[in-house]
Amino acid sequence: MTGGAGDSRDSLGCRIIELVTASYSKQLASQVQPSIYFFILLGLIFKMEDYISKLKEFSKLDFQSKQEIIIKGRPTPELKGLLQTTGQKTRSFQTDWYTRKSWLCGCPARNRLFCFSCLLFSTCDNVWTQMGYCDLKNLQRSLIKHERSTAHIQSQIALKTFGMSRIDLALDEQRRLNISIHNAKVKENREILKDLINATCFLAKQQLAFRGNDESTGSANRGNYVELLHAFAEKDDRLARHLETSTVFSGLSNRIQNDLIEAVGDVIRNDIKKEIGAAPFVAVEVDETTDVTNLAQISVILRYVATSEAGCEVKEAFLGFDDVSEDRRAPAIAEYVLGVLEKYDCADKLVAQTYDGAAVMASELNGVQAKIKEKVPEAMFTHCYAHKLNLVLLHSAKCMPECRTFFKTAEGLAAFFSKSTKRTHLLDDVVKRRLPRAAPTRWSSNSRLLQTISMHQNDLRTLFRVITENPDSWDNDTLMMAAGYDRWLSKASTCFLLMAYEDIFNESDALFRVLQNKVMDIEYCLARIRDTVAALERMRLKFDSFCDRFEQKCSTLGLTESGDRHSIRCGRKRVFCNILENISCQMKARFDHFGELAFLGLVDCAKFGEMSQNFDDAKLQSLSKYARFFDFVKLKADLVGLYSSQTVRDGCKSPGQLLRFLAQKDLIETVPEATKLLQLVLTVPATTASVERSFSALKRLKTYSRNRTDQGRLSSLAVISIETERLLKLKKDKEGFYKEVIDAFLQKERRIDFIYK
16 A cells, blocks of 8 residues: 555656656756755646636737737647557657647646637637647647638637737727726716715714605705705715716615615624624613504614723614514514524624513513523523613502502693693793603603602792682683692692602612613622612611701791691601612512622622632622633633732722723733623623613604605614714724725616726
8 A cells, every 4th residue: 555655656756757847947956855846846837727727818918918928929838748548559749749830839737738829819619729639649630620720710810910900909098998987987976976975974863854845856945865965066066067967877866865874774784793793792682662653663782892902892782673563472573683693693692681671571572581592591681670670669659559649649730731831831930940741661750750849849839829819811620720739739748758759769860870871781780779779778767857857848838737746757757668668678679689690799899809818609600501601710710810909909990990901901811711701791781771762763763754764764774873973983984984885885786887997
């Protein structure tokens, strides 16, 4: 077996040497090592094969390149490998055939013969231009036959007369002129397209309507898009000329507008996809709402940590709206969400999913998180904390009859003025401040209502007295309700509940603001929740000071009540403590199920000093569901190293600060597993606030007067308007941005030139 392999190598070596003799000087072969010489030869062989391929592309070359090939002449290698054995007789190619036939050439890589003139000029496919000739027995007859062919004769004439009449040169010059004219036109068209892109970005970013009711030439208002372009044209002669003279592509049609909107949206989505591709973890936030046309629009946001030269940043990227009216059941919603994750190549990175609590409990979304977990077991479900807090305050008020009646009356007071312009006018004159409406789905909105009532309690009583003292000016319903609200505001119990809930809302509003911040990590949110519970506990111990403030305000407003003062005070203390205890108990019940989030304690910067002395392995064990992402031995070593650093303990107060510190000091490679843990903690969302903000954009984009917007156009408009910061970042590289948008725009069929030759 060994000898056979050696014989094979020797045979190959002999062939190499024969080819060398034909292609290179013997002097070179004697000056270099055999192994080096071998690779030199291989390069020559492949170069020769490339040269034959280049000859076949002769017609596509410019005049100068063609002339160089003709001057260089035909390749005439020895072709030692061109052999033919018939019986006991072996024929080999003789190089004197090159002398006999001036058109004959060869390729050592293929060991074939070709016709030089036909390779250059013939359009007919035959053995002399395609595969090459190798039948040495019939070579003489085949040479004569080929020489007599019409195609060969024409090719020989073309070769011998090349450049004499300068027709080729003239054609080449004309081609260059045509290309130059074409490219000049393309450049002008692209400059026009840049103006169209700028108009599209401006209107979409500002959430303004594109089209008008009448976009005909004679219309006084042709819509924002057309009018904006004509405003640009007043300062741009090129654009003005285009709008006046264009017939094929004016850029004003509805189809062009839609394609431009979707092209800009696609560029933004591609940038999101690129960032997500570099992120180690992804979380998904999903919610659904009904638009003005009664279609169910689902919104998806991906949360991740983006790393750049400037550091690490938590980002929540909006991907667009989709109509799910046809099927809102859990399997369909789960399949849709998984499809989005696959589209952005991040299903295997999913570590958390967050939904609006009310939507999760509804039949159309019930079980979505469980079905996604079947596909991605690591996708931990977190109920939106802002909605949890909303439910805490809502249910705590409903549990106590006096509180339930109090809030219903306060909400009715706001509605009393909103249902009559005459009442509102009086409110503006007397109170000089309108009462905000309370939204049932946002319990925090009651805070603004109660604060306004408390601040203007005396003015509101004055207003109601104005109404009751002028019965001829008002209807019976207004008079009855005014008298009732006046009595309600004159009660000390009303003032008591106003002040009590003011203090509670001061704490809950601060927590709401934290939970509504999209960049906050879940560990920080949990810490603020614990702080809020502690603050409520402290309020129970300060009833006496609260009661003193209450009595002072009652004295100022002239509010009195009959009965034993001590009994009344004890009764109020009981109500006050019941309210606080109710809220505290519900917050603990809804927010204290954090067993699967125990790993958050590993990056609690406030306890780094304590953990450096006593590492909590139980918290590390809670990361077991993410085992495929981590090397736990290295992770523990990384964390202990961070805990032990005084610089880290002094300078970093949160996981976000710690991650930025590692990025800025180029320490990510030093503690890679700890970095991944920080990214995981920052990726897990606490709320769906960003999804709900997208619904605000939806209401501005798809209004009653603009309710026929196409779904693709609507989604892209929303992406541009919501991802404004990303759009502005992309536009910093103007030429790169325009090129990407134009390339996306050209995916559609166009009747005008936008591509350079």
